[in-house]
Amino acid sequence: MLGNVDYTNGSGDFFGFVTFxxxxxSKLATRMTAGKAKTDTASATFTSPLSVIGGTGSYTNARGYGRFTGERKDQLGGQVEAHFDLKVTT
Known part of the structure; x- marks a missing residue:
């Protein structure tokens, strides 16, 4: 995952790329756009639409979309539990 964040007090927008x-x-590349992070000081939730932007091997002609959700139960900078739900056609 490669991401960019624009947080104020730990909350705000993010975007990025995830390669599976x-x-x-085979590889499948996705883009997260218009993501939102909501947090108090001890935990956070994340959500973003995903779009398939490319692939290799079995996923050379892949298309698709989905959603990323995540949760961080520690302070900012802590481990994030991430879930990816994708619908992909090849």
Whole structure:
């Protein structure tokens, strides 16, 4: 995951890219846009639409969309539990 954030007091917008690599070496690239992070000082939730922007191997002609959701239960900078729900066609 490669991301960019624009937070004020730990909340705000983010965007970025996530590349999934599969056992056969195929890759699927996605973009997160218009993401939002909401937080208090001890935890945060994240949500963003995803769009498939490319792929290799089995995913060379992939198209699709989905949603990223995540949760951080620690202070800013702590570990994030991430979930990706994608609908992909090849």
């Amino acid at each position: 690599t599969f056992a056969d070496g």
